[in-house]
Amino acid sequence: MAGNNSPATNKVQQQVDFYDPKTNTLDIRSNGIYPSGVLSNLCSNGFRFEGMVCGSMEGFLQSLKQQDRDKQLQICSMKGGNARTRSVTSWQTDQVVWWRGQAIDRQSEEYQQLLRRAYKAMFEQSERFRIALMSTRGITLTHSTGERNPYKTIITEQEFCGILTELREDYDKHPKVPPRKKRVYVDMDNVLVDFQSGLSQQSEETLQEYEGRPEYIPGMFGQMKPIPGVIEAMHILQQHYELYILSTAPWDNPSAWSDKVRWVTEYLDDVFHKRMVITHCKDLCQGDYLIDDHGNHGTSEFAGEWIAFGSEKFPNWDSVLGYLLPDTL
Numbered sequence: 001m002a003g004n005n006s007p008a009t010n011k012v013q014q015q016v017d018f019y020d021p022k023t024n025t026l027d028i029r030s031n032g033i034y035p036s037g038v039l040s041n042l043c044s045n046g047f048r049f050e051g052m053v054c055g056s057m058e059g060f061l062q063s064l065k066q067q068d069r070d071k072q073l074q075i076c077s078m079k080g081g082n083a084r085t086r087s088v089t090s091w092q093t094d095q096v097v098w099w100r101g102q103a104i105d106r107q108s109e110e111y112q113q114l115l116r117r118a119y120k121a122m123f124e125q126s127e128r129f130r131i132a133l134m135s136t137r138g139i140t141l142t143h144s145t146g147e148r149n150p151y152k153t154i155i156t157e158q159e160f161c162g163i164l165t166e167l168r169e170d171y172d173k174h175p176k177v178p179p180r181k182k183r184v185y186v187d188m189d190n191v192l193v194d195f196q197s198g199l200s201q202q203s204e205e206t207l208q209e210y211e212g213r214p215e216y217i218p219g220m221f222g223q224m225k226p227i228p229g230v231i232e233a234m235h236i237l238q239q240h241y242e243l244y245i246l247s248t249a250p251w252d253n254p255s256a257w258s259d260k261v262r263w264v265t266e267y268l269d270d271v272f273h274k275r276m277v278i279t280h281c282k283d284l285c286q287g288d289y290l291i292d293d294h295g296n297h298g299t300s301e302f303a304g305e306w307i308a309f310g311s312e313k314f315p316n317w318d319s320v321l322g323y324l325l326p327d328t329l
Contacts, residue, residue: 025140028161030080035132039141039164041155042080045126049118050100052076059083060118061154064097064104065090072098092152107150115155119163123171133168141165183287183304184237184324185246185277188260190293191227191309192234192245192268198224215250221259226267229317234271240325245276246285248297291320 018027018036026032030040037043041057054060055077062083063076075086091097095106104111123130141164146157189195198220199207210217237243245264249256257278264272277285283298291307291314292299299306307314307323314320 019139023140024138025142026136028141028143028164029145035135038128038132039136040080041160042084043129044079045122045129047122047125049121052100054118054122056080056083057119057122062087064099064154067098067103069101072100095151097154106154112159115159116163116166119167123167130171133164134171137168137172181240181242182289183244184241185244185282185285185287185290185292186234187290187292187294187299187309188245188247188263191291192230193221193224193263194227195224215256216253218253218255219259221249221256222262224263227317231267233317233321234268236321237324238271241289243271243275244285244287245272246282246290246292247276247278248280248282249278251280289324
């Protein structure tokens with residue numbers, strides 16, 4: 001069992017291994033070594049459930065015995081041991097329990113659904129509980145100290161172990177959604193492309209004609225060369241981030257728009273295919289990082305982090321990679 005490899009603590013010496021290899025069963029007990037003790041209702045696996053703060057599952061279960069909402073709120077927030085001391089038996093007379101001011105028949109399907117929802121909430125919110133439960137795959141769960149008469153207990157051994165087994169099986173049935181990659185926007189001019197390399201290819205006549213506004217030279221954006229190291233850097237970042245181009249093009253130079261698409265198609269289509277945004281309001285885009293050499297066109301107002309390319313902190317692509325991928329380079 002995984003518990004045999006758990007770090008030793010003062011409490012572990014007093015705990016017991018309740019896994020039986022002969023029957024392949026795990027008895028869930030508060031004094032059991034991992035994962036038995038973590039699965040106990042007395043364990044402090046806190047969670048929120050339908051507007052209530054639950055300090056433990058025991059707190060939630062004991063609170064169901066209280067009609068007074070203030071008392072229910074107080075007990076619900078308690079950790080297991082403290083909550084158990086507040087247990088009462090008055091509910092057994094009429095078999096009515098209470099949740100948020102509503103009376104529920106203990107023997108009804110409505111009550112069973114309430115229990116399932118509560119355990120599901122704890123399973124989803126408590127990573128410790130979830131990992132412990134999923135470590136018991138293939139093992140039959142029992143609870144030998146649990147009461148089996150549903151008229152005497154708020155949850156029977158069969159109900160308890162049945163819900164945990166159901167949660168475990170359902171978790172493995174559903175495909176896991178991988179965590180979203182962080183989103184990185186990359187500017188073009190002097191970040192992906194060398195603006196000066198485009199100017200150097202122009203004739204003297206063209207440079208004179210467009211003096212002071214070189215960005216309006218037709219076709220120039222498609223002639224620019226990549227910034228040193230950028231091609232390799234983009235392919236490395238693509239493995240860890242969701243990449244988009246976020247650039248601005250001169251409003252009165254329509255060819256600049258198509259030239260930028262042509263450049264991307266030639267050099268980085270495998271990274272940015274159909275992932276290109278042209279706008280004068282970059283702060284409208286939602287993401288985690290924006291790599292840009294200037295703070296204009298909304299860059300300085302970008303909600304994520306602005307990585308100022310060409311600055312003292314980020315003079316080149318090696319420095320950007322070192323910042324975004326500190327543990328992989």
